[in-house]
Amino acid sequence: MKTDPKGVLTGSHYMDGDFAIAEGGLAAGCRFFGGYPITPSTETAERFSERIPKVGGIFIQMEDELGAMASLIGAVWGGRKAMTVTSGPGFSLIMENLGLAAMMEIPVVVANVQRGGPSTGLPTLPGQQDMMQARWGSHGDYEIIALSPDSPQECFDLTIEAFNLSEIYRVPTLLMTDECIGHMHEKVIIPPAEEIEVVERKWYKGPKDKYMPYKPDKDGIPFMVKAGDGYRFHTTGLTHDYRGYPEINAEWQDQNVRHLVDKINNNADKIIKIEEDKTDNAEVVVISYGITSRVAIKAVQEARRNGVKVGNIRLITVWPFPEKRIRELADKIKAFVVPEINYGQIVLEVERCAAGKAPVIKVSHLGGGVHNPDDILRLIMEAAK
Amino acid sequence: MRDEKQIEGAKNPMEDFLRMDRIPHIWCPGCGIGTVVTSFAEAIQKSNINLDKLVVVSGIGCTGRVAGYIKLDSFHTTHGRAVPFATGLKIANPELTVVVFSGDGDICGIGGNHLIHAARRNIDITVICVNNFNYAMTGGQVAPTTPEGANVSTAPYGNYEYPFNLPYLVEASGACYVARWTALHLRRVTKSIQEAIKKRGFSFIEVITPCVTLYARRNRLGEGLDLLKYYYDNSDIQHGANTKDLDIKYQGKLIVGKFVDIEKPTFLDSMNKHFTKVLSDKYEPYVKEVKNG
Ligand code: SF4
Numbered sequence: 001m002k003t004d005p006k007g008v009l010t011g012s013h014y015m016d017g018d019f020a021i022a023e024g025g026l027a028a029g030c031r032f033f034g035g036y037p038i039t040p041s042t043e044t045a046e047r048f049s050e051r052i053p054k055v056g057g058i059f060i061q062m063e064d065e066l067g068a069m070a071s072l073i074g075a076v077w078g079g080r081k082a083m084t085v086t087s088g089p090g091f092s093l094i095m096e097n098l099g100l101a102a103m104m105e106i107p108v109v110v111a112n113v114q115r116g117g118p119s120t121g122l123p124t125l126p127g128q129q130d131m132m133q134a135r136w137g138s139h140g141d142y143e144i145i146a147l148s149p150d151s152p153q154e155c156f157d158l159t160i161e162a163f164n165l166s167e168i169y170r171v172p173t174l175l176m177t178d179e180c181i182g183h184m185h186e187k188v189i190i191p192p193a194e195e196i197e198v199v200e201r202k203w204y205k206g207p208k209d210k211y212m213p214y215k216p217d218k219d220g221i222p223f224m225v226k227a228g229d230g231y232r233f234h235t236t237g238l239t240h241d242y243r244g245y246p247e248i249n250a251e252w253q254d255q256n257v258r259h260l261v262d263k264i265n266n267n268a269d270k271i272i273k274i275e276e277d278k279t280d281n282a283e284v285v286v287i288s289y290g291i292t293s294r295v296a297i298k299a300v301q302e303a304r305r306n307g308v309k310v311g312n313i314r315l316i317t318v319w320p321f322p323e324k325r326i327r328e329l330a331d332k333i334k335a336f337v338v339p340e341i342n343y344g345q346i347v348l349e350v351e352r353c354a355a356g357k358a359p360v361i362k363v364s365h366l367g368g369g370v371h372n373p374d375d376i377l378r379l380i381m382e383a384a385k
Numbered sequence: 386m387r388d389e390k391q392i393e394g395a396k397n398p399m400e401d402f403l404r405m406d407r408i409p410h411i412w413c414p415g416c417g418i419g420t421v422v423t424s425f426a427e428a429i430q431k432s433n434i435n436l437d438k439l440v441v442v443s444g445i446g447c448t449g450r451v452a453g454y455i456k457l458d459s460f461h462t463t464h465g466r467a468v469p470f471a472t473g474l475k476i477a478n479p480e481l482t483v484v485v486f487s488g489d490g491d492i493c494g495i496g497g498n499h500l501i502h503a504a505r506r507n508i509d510i511t512v513i514c515v516n517n518f519n520y521a522m523t524g525g526q527v528a529p530t531t532p533e534g535a536n537v538s539t540a541p542y543g544n545y546e547y548p549f550n551l552p553y554l555v556e557a558s559g560a561c562y563v564a565r566w567t568a569l570h571l572r573r574v575t576k577s578i579q580e581a582i583k584k585r586g587f588s589f590i591e592v593i594t595p596c597v598t599l600y601a602r603r604n605r606l607g608e609g610l611d612l613l614k615y616y617y618d619n620s621d622i623q624h625g626a627n628t629k630d631l632d633i634k635y636q637g638k639l640i641v642g643k644f645v646d647i648e649k650p651t652f653l654d655s656m657n658k659h660f661t662k663v664l665s666d667k668y669e670p671y672v673k674e675v676k677n678g
Binding site: 006032053054056057076079227235 | 469
């Protein structure tokens with residue numbers, strides 16, 4: 001369906017990634033923001049707090065990220081679309097109730113403007129060190145969806161996409177950006193509301209006494225209701241049956257975990273978006289995401305000028321991981337080169353998918369800046385030998 | 386005596402409010418939590434509110450299981466986070482009457498920060514805090530409410546920490562309604578719940594319900610009803626008492642009553658008023674807070 005025009009600031013703007021995340025949320029129909037200020041993500045919260053009273057929604061600065069994430073889940077059961085934004089230390093606190101959101105199958109969006117870690121790390125400088133935490137940072141088995149924008153424009157576009165995916169799959173969806181993109185000012189074009197497609201919640205419409213919050217529909221995704229509409233439903237973070245009633249046994253645990261994981265993995269082909277350039281006859285394929293993809297492209301172009309057949313892949317969806325495509329390529333190429341601003345996280349996934357068929361070379365920058373393209377270039381050249 | 390009879394007959398009038406398909410419940414025989422649930426059921430029956438709009442949010446622990454038994458929209462959340470969950474639910478959908486029903490460890494131990502902030506913001510929710518003096522679900526460990534000198538499993542030589550005086554804490558944080566009773570004050574608890582649900586603003590009811598299985602056994606304080614009766618008999622009703630004076634001493638006198646009952650704008654009242662004033666027609670009003678019943 002078309003989005004509610006109230007939240008859409010149609011036009012051509014010059015804004016940073018943090019602001020664009022807030023505008024993306026508003027354009028997607030998000031009307032509840034519960035958050036806690038943390039550098040370098042604060043501007044998203046500030047933007048939201050400024051815009052929301054003019055759009056008809058709620059901004060609440062909670063006492064911490066534990067409460068912020070809990071408030072979002074409450075707000076979603078209250079019928080709203082809800083989001084928060086955070087960075088490293090806050091992301092760790094978000095994880096507690098991100099687990100509850102996964103278990104309760106809550107459509108909700110969390111943006112992480114990554115900085116260097118661990119701990120307080122580098123509050124004002126970039127990192128891509130929370131990519132693994134994004135996947136399984138809360139305890140237990142579950143899957144989420146994570147997207148990684150490479151520009152303020154994509155911060156806007158992918159925030160809307162994140163809301164849509166979260167509603168389709170009833171799953172928390174993460175926008176994993178970084179300080180560079182968050183604070184980068186660029187042109188952001190916000191289309192007219194009629195051009196913005198948003199996915200409505202999968203509302204249940206059957207008889208009230210028949211509603212089961214966790215009974216998968218034909219597409220595997222259960223229906224939702226909101227509190228106060230007479231369903232008298234129950235939901236819990238405990239392992240549960242289709243009614244949402246606790247079931248403390250291995251059988252329902254098996255059902256719950258399989259459901260949470262399979263609903264994402266079985267739909268991976270529909271969810272995953274990657275950008276590919278000249279991968280078809282490539283000897284070497286560079287894989288990157290977020291700000292690093294903007295640096296890597298320089299190295300790729302230079303290597304091509306030097307006569308190397310380099311393919312380039314930019315991960316827009318990081319989780320679920322595009323393993324099928326990486327496996328296909330591993331059969332054909334000499335090597336993968338994976339630059340990222342961490343000591344090697346997504347590279348481990350590439351390695352797993354390459355399964356020894358092609359070497360995987362990591363190019364680490366440990367945070368606080370971006371790669372020097374020459375460092376990537378050198379390893380591309382070596383890989384091509 | 387009347388109170389005792391009500392306990393025995395507790396199940397029948399409750400069927401409309403309980404998920405009978407989940408009974409028997411997990412609570413120990415003689416535990417006072419069920420008694421507080423009975424008072425809650427009576428209160429909502431008498432309150433004449435639309436039960437479709439009444440929701441219960443619990444955290445984790447023995448009392449945290451309440452949400453699982455009550456036949457309303459009911460949410461069993463994470464440890465300590467019932468209050469911020471309820472905050473999100475209430476302000477996202479102000480038509481709802483939101484009751485947090487959970488234990489002392491959940492609400493004022495791990496969730497203490499949220500408790501004081503929800504009271505400070507005057508979020509229009511009711512918190513029923515069953516205080517059983519220990520972390521019961523995990524086997525009776527020391528809690529922020531364990532009286533000094535009491536013996537609990539992680540204070541095996543007796544507790545030497547100062548416990549919270551909860552009415553004092555929440556009043557200082559900004560609550561509009563504060564009361565304390567024991568579980569055996571059935572009619573008083575019922576009345577307080579009715580008043581608290583009606584109240585616009587943050588309401589807090591502490592119900593003293595010592596854990597019979599762990600706390601009482603370890604401290605040799607008698608069984609089930611005897612123990613509850615001991616607290617009931619040793620309580621002194623002092624409405625309007627200064628909350629500063631409400632410390633709970635080990636096996637000491639217990640001051641109970643309604644201590645705070647004031648009016649002030651809620652979070653949403655203040656927000657709407659403020660934005661209307663500063664933004665005038667640019668303000669796109671958010672759904673107004675409406676009172677159920
Ligand atoms: S352990 Fe204590 S608090 Fe928990 S149900 Fe038993 S008596 Fe009640």
